[in-house]
Amino acid sequence: MNESVRRPRAAQPLFEGAEWDFALMQEVYEAVKDVALNDLGLDVFPNQIEVISAEQMLDAYSSVGMPLMYSHWSFGKRFVKDEMLYRKGYQALAYEIVINSNPCISYYMEENSMAMQTLVLAHAAFGHNHFFKNNYLFQQWTSERHPRLSRIFQALCRGMRGEIRAGGGRVGA
């Protein structure tokens, strides 16, 4: 980065200590956004920022990160395994999950410290987001006409209708 864009050091740090709250995250988001858009010139989808608990992160793991997913026993199996690894301390959980969609949805763990939230905000809400929006292959999924989530949702509804017709639990069980 050249000298001209270098901004003066702020008189006050944005935050001190590890505790975060939504107001602070909002404030930090604006600061990160300023750097991302003005200094780095990133081009991003609007962000949807969701804070989740460890259990919800495990849920997300078991449904391969998708916000909506059909039910299947193998997801239950994954959940059981991931949960065991997590509880025994063999495996830490992700700090964040980003979904390639418009708006760009990202999940943040509640256990993160404020510094970590800042890092993952920059990483996911701007880094990943920029890539999602500008990769030419991803664009066919995330263009306005085909919002990805609603497609998944439609497919899910079809699947569930099928399952109900088949008498509950017959499909995939």
Place this chain on the structure above:
Amino acid sequence: MPQFIDRRLNPRDKSLGNRMRFLKRTRARIKEAVDKAVRERMIGDAAKGGSVSIPSDGINEPFFHDSEHGGDRNRVLPGNREFVTGDRIDKPKGGGGGRGRQGSTDGDGEDNFTFALSEEEFLDLLFEDLELPDLIKSSLKDAKLAEPRRAGFSADGVIPNLNVLRTMRQSLSRRLALRRPNKREVEKLELRLAEIAELPETEALKEEEARLRIDLKRLRHLQHAIPFIDPIDVRYNRFTRVTVPRAKAVMFCLMDVSASMGEREKDLAKRFFILLHLFLKRKYERVDVVFVRHTHEAKEVDEHEFFYGRETGGTVVSSALEQMIEIRDKRYSPAEWNIYCAEASDGDNSGGDTEHCVELLTEHILPTTQYFAYIEIADRDISSHWSGGDSKELWRGYAGLAEEAKNFAMRKVANPADIYPVFRELFARQREKGAT
């Protein structure tokens, strides 16, 4: 402007459906594992839930992966003492097909899938299709009890319900509102007056003294006029009577500890008691256990004494029943407690006493007891399927009762492995009886 959403407020157990599906798919296996665990482990531990291992067949997910035979591979390996840059490593000469034993990262390579069941799930499986007799009746219909529950505060009540914290808070806010002078303010003025008295007299000081005296008089007056605690400050805890299901059960364990009961007999009896206790603990908020052991006379003892104490003497079963009735009358009113009773004995009784036992049971115990279970510890060589023949004294005496009374059941047990099936049978049998 980003949208912030707090997803932590969402309902929990989003993937419960998945877990249920997984449990359903592996249910038979898990049930087998649970039953095996119960048979093998000490029963105190068995109840703790925890891990069960199930064979992984049926839950394998096929996936594409590199063949271990054939094909060329290029990999970058870190190297070690034996291998340096440029070395070629021979393919392992694997005999036969099949993957190695090493646990692959996704658990597919393992022979067993270890499943951590919660205590809840574990016991659900353990007690599957068991139902405690008359439980529905007593817990839903007549097992209601009016219980006082805290319900805020009130301005009137009795002294034992006085809420000091609330009262003081009221008092403080009233004193603040009315500007009652506190002790420190008064002391400050008094101190200053004392100082002035020491100093040489001047006009200014005289004037100040006069002013202070007026102030002090006013403060003292206010202190008197505004009481520290006024009757209107006083607050009491308020209680309302709420009808709650009766959630208390007491379990009487009666055991014959006369010379004819050896270590094996006591161990069998213990396991039965523990299982019954577990079952009650699951159904009721609070379960009291009363241990009564008897020889020719009965005594209430603690658990350790019950199972390990040594005592010799004859055998008079009715003494234990009498003791139980006495304790019940003293401490466990049937209006408040669900009463369960489990008796273990080797079946011996002194002549003529059995009739007395039956009488005590029919007239005093069974009418107020949810359930009375009698197990007879049979000799080791007798299978749990009793084939009649030479019954012991107590068994013959109780046999009539078992047919008449709905809440009385009796079984024979010969081996540790018999306990659990017997336990199941006890309650299953009872349910059939209830249904007819």
